[in-house]
Amino acid sequence: MRVLQVCAELFPLLKTGGLADVCGALPGALAKRGIDIRVLVPGFPAMLAGASDARAVAVTGGLPVGVRLLRASLPGSEIPLYLIDAPLLFAREGNPYADAAGHAYADNHRRFALLGRIAARLADGLDASWSAELVHGHDWHAGLAPAYLRAAALQGRAGQRRAAAMHTIHNLAFQGLFGAQVLPELGLPAEFFRLGTGGLEFHGQVSFMKAGLHYADRISTVSPTYAREIQAAEQGCGLDGVLRERAGVLSGILNAVDDGVWNPATDTLTAARYSADKLGAKLKSRRALQESLGLAPQDQRPLFGVVSRLTEQKGFKLILEGLPALLERGGQLVVLGTGDASLVSALQQAAAAHPDAVAVTVGYDEGQAHRIVAGADVIMVPSLFEPCGLTQLYGLKYGSLPLVHRVGGLADTVADCSLENIAEQLATGFVFERFEQADYQAALRRAFALFARPADWKAVQRRAMAQDFGWDTAAGRYIEEYALALGRAP
Ligand code: ADP
Numbered sequence: 001m002r003v004l005q006v007c008a009e010l011f012p013l014l015k016t017g018g019l020a021d022v023c024g025a026l027p028g029a030l031a032k033r034g035i036d037i038r039v040l041v042p043g044f045p046a047m048l049a050g051a052s053d054a055r056a057v058a059v060t061g062g063l064p065v066g067v068r069l070l071r072a073s074l075p076g077s078e079i080p081l082y083l084i085d086a087p088l089l090f091a092r093e094g095n096p097y098a099d100a101a102g103h104a105y106a107d108n109h110r111r112f113a114l115l116g117r118i119a120a121r122l123a124d125g126l127d128a129s130w131s132a133e134l135v136h137g138h139d140w141h142a143g144l145a146p147a148y149l150r151a152a153a154l155q156g157r158a159g160q161r162r163a164a165a166m167h168t169i170h171n172l173a174f175q176g177l178f179g180a181q182v183l184p185e186l187g188l189p190a191e192f193f194r195l196g197t198g199g200l201e202f203h204g205q206v207s208f209m210k211a212g213l214h215y216a217d218r219i220s221t222v223s224p225t226y227a228r229e230i231q232a233a234e235q236g237c238g239l240d241g242v243l244r245e246r247a248g249v250l251s252g253i254l255n256a257v258d259d260g261v262w263n264p265a266t267d268t269l270t271a272a273r274y275s276a277d278k279l280g281a282k283l284k285s286r287r288a289l290q291e292s293l294g295l296a297p298q299d300q301r302p303l304f305g306v307v308s309r310l311t312e313q314k315g316f317k318l319i320l321e322g323l324p325a326l327l328e329r330g331g332q333l334v335v336l337g338t339g340d341a342s343l344v345s346a347l348q349q350a351a352a353a354h355p356d357a358v359a360v361t362v363g364y365d366e367g368q369a370h371r372i373v374a375g376a377d378v379i380m381v382p383s384l385f386e387p388c389g390l391t392q393l394y395g396l397k398y399g400s401l402p403l404v405h406r407v408g409g410l411a412d413t414v415a416d417c418s419l420e421n422i423a424e425q426l427a428t429g430f431v432f433e434r435f436e437q438a439d440y441q442a443a444l445r446r447a448f449a450l451f452a453r454p455a456d457w458k459a460v461q462r463r464a465m466a467q468d469f470g471w472d473t474a475a476g477r478y479i480e481e482y483a484l485a486l487g488r489a490p
Contacts, residue, residue, distance in 0.1 A: 001482055002036045004082075004132035006119040008096055008112070008141035010041055011261070012075060013050035015366075016095060017309060018255065018390040019170045022222070023138055025258040027079050029475035035482075038130065039074060040119055042111065043085040044096050050075060051083055060128050061121070069118065069126065080130075084118050109182040112208060116144030117187070123163030124152055134164040134482050140176030143167065143212035144186070147199060150215045151188050164485035166478075167212035168253075169221040171387050172230050172237045173313070176208030202238070213242050217485040219250045220478070222388035223409030227252030235385055235408075253478060254412060255388040256471040257397055262373075264398045264465075269370040274399075276465040279458060282374065282399060289375030293334060293359035301330035302451045305376025305400065307369045307391050310339025310347070310362075315382030315405060318440040320346055325441055327357055329448050334376060335360045336368050376400045378447050384435055386410045392429070393469050399461035401450075402429035403443050413469070417446050417460060428464040 009015055011024030023039070030037045041047050048054065051072035059069050068085040084090065089111045098104050105111065119142065123132040137145045146165035153162035183193055183206060192200045192211075199214030200206050213219055221227045227250055229235040231243045243250060260266075264282070265275045271288035274281035283299065290297050304326065308314045319333075320343075326333060335347055335358075344362050351360040361368055373379060379395030380403045388409030392402035396413070404410035415421050416431035430447050432439040450457050483489065 001479070001486070002131065002133045003030065003038070003482060004119060004122050004135050005037060005039045005138070006115060006135060006142040006145055007039070007041060007138040008115070010039065010047065010074075013041075014044055014046040014096060016097075018388065019139060021258065021261075021390055022170065022255055025256065025261075025471050026475065026478065027074060028077055029256075029471035030478065031077070031079055032472070033475050033479060035479065038080040038082060038132070040082040040084070040115070040122060042090045042096070042115055043070065043083040044090050045093050047083055048085070051081060054083060057082070057127050059126050061126065064114075067114070071127075082118075082122065082127075084114060086114060089114060108176070109178040109206070109208075110185060112141045112176065113144050113186050116142060116208075117148050119145040120148030120152055123149060132163055134166060134485055136166045136168065136478075136482070137212055137216070138168050139170045140174055140207075140209040140212065143176055143208035143210070144188075145212070146215035146217075147188055147192060147211040151192070154189065164218075164482075164487075165216040166218045166220065166481060166485050167216035169209070169213075169219070169230070169387065172209065172221075172235070172239060173385075175202070175210070175237065175239070177202065178206045178208075180204060180206060182206055210239060210242060213239060213246060217249065218481045219243075219246055220253050220481055221250070222253065222255045223412045224252035224254065225411045226387045226408040229385070229408060249484075251477075251481060253474055253481070254409065254469070255390060255393070256474040257390070257393050257469045258471060262370075262394050262397055264374060267370055267374065269367040270374040271371065276399065276462045279399060279461060285371065285374040286377070289334065289371055290332070292371075293361075294355060295332055295334070295359055296356040298330070298332070301332070302377035302447055303332045303334060303375065304378045304380050304403070305372040306333070306335045306337065306380050307372050308335075308337045308381070310337040310343040312340070313384050313386075315380075315384055315435070316343050316347075318382045318435070318437060319380065320350070321437055322440055322444060323350055323358070326444060327354060329444075331444075331448065332357045333359075334372055336363075336365060336372055338362060338364050373398050373400055377451060378403050378430070381405075381410060382432070382435075382440055383407065383410065389413070396428060396464040396467050397469070399465045401447070401460060401464055403447055404429060404431055405435055406431050406433050407435075413467075416443075417450050422456065422460070425459075425463065427460050428467060429460075
C-alpha cells in the first residue's frame, strides 16, 4: 500500500505541539508493518535544515514558478521525505503559522493550498517513480488535499482510479478559515463552494478543515472520546453537523508514545535513568529539577509539573486559581511553556512571589520538557478540552502520575485514584469530572493524600508505567482505515 502522509510539523525537525510527535512517529510504525510510506511537508527553514540529503525531484507536468519539489529522507531512517521548496511562501523562521507578533500570516491560504495541491499531484504522477494510492492528511494544513484529489478525479479519464484520502483531526479548534475572496486563488471548482453542498463553504468562508472532512474517504481523530465529543455542539466547533453526517467513516485512534524519544530507562536528557523496578533513581530527577530551578529540595510533598502551550485550552485558569491551595499543602509547581502574554505574566508573578515553590520557564525547550516529565511527581493536564494529549501519556510512562480533566483523550488514558479503582488495581492518576475549581481541588487533594502513602503511590506508579501506548497498535488501526478508504477488506 503506497501512502503519502501530509503534514505541517514533523518531530524532530519542526514542532509546536503534539501534531509533530504523531507525524514524526507514525511513518516509522507504518513502515515496520510493511506500508510503502512517504511524507510531504512544506519547506520551512527548520525542515530544510534537517533534510541535509535533499535533492530536487525531476517532476512531470511542471510546478508553479519559484516552487521545487525536493526529496530527502526522514532523520534516522530511509523513509522518503518530500519537501516543497517555495522560499516566497515558506522561508520564514520561527512559528510555521504566524509571525513573531503571533499574527497568522496573511497568505496562509496560499501556503497550505500549495501543500494540498502538491499532495494530490503526488497521487497523480508528479514524481514518475512513485505515486500515492492514498493521501493521509493531518489537520487543516492538509485539508485541501482531498478536495484537490476530488477535483482531479472529476477532470480525469473515465475508469481511472482516484487515489483515496484520509484526514486526521488533531485539534478541531484550528480550522484554517479564510474569506471567500481567496477562492479564485485555490483553483478548485466553483461548485465546491456552493452553499449547503460545497465542501469548502463554512458560513460564507472557506474552511480548509471542512474540506478535509467533506472530501476524505475516511476521517479519524486522536482518541475515541474526542471522536464522540466533536459530533456534538459543545466541542464540534461548528463542524459537528458535518461530522454527524460523516459518522460512518469517522473513528478515534488513540495517539501513542515514541519509545525511542520518551523512555525513562534510556532518556539521556534527564538526570537519571530509571524503570518501574528501579524507581529510586526517579528521585534524583526530582532533586536535580529542584536544584536547577532554585526550589526548596523537599521530598515530603508532591512536585507538580506542567509542559504546555500557554493557552486557555490547557486549563491554566484552574491551575492559577488553585495555586494558593496547592502551596498551602506544601506542594511545588514547575511550568514550562510558551503562549499567551497574560498567562506568562500571571505565572511569572506567582513564581516571583514563591521562589521556593514555583518555577516558571517561558520558552520551548525539549530537554527541559523531559526533565520536568521525569522529575515531577504529578503531571498536570487539566485541559478544558483535549483531543488526545501526549503529556499525560509521557507522565504515565515516566511514573509521574497525571492529573487530568475527564475529557477527550485524557478520559481515555487515565484512571482516577478513587477508592474502588485503587482496590481493583486500575488507578493510574487523578481525574476530575467538571471543569470547575472544586472538582480540580478535590483531585489535588487525592494526589496529596496518595503521596502521603508511599507504598500505594509506588503501586500506582508501577501500574501507570506498565500501560501500553505503543505506536504499533495505533499503526495497525490506521492501516485498517487505509484499507477501508481503498475499498479493500481490512
Ligand atoms: P498540543 O498538541 O495541544 O500542544 P499535546 O499534549 O498533544 O498538546 O502535545 C504537546 C507536545 O508539545 C508534547 O510533546 C509536549 O512535551 C510538547 N511541548 C509543549 N510545550 C512545550 C515547551 N514549551 N517546550 C518543549 N516541549 C513542549
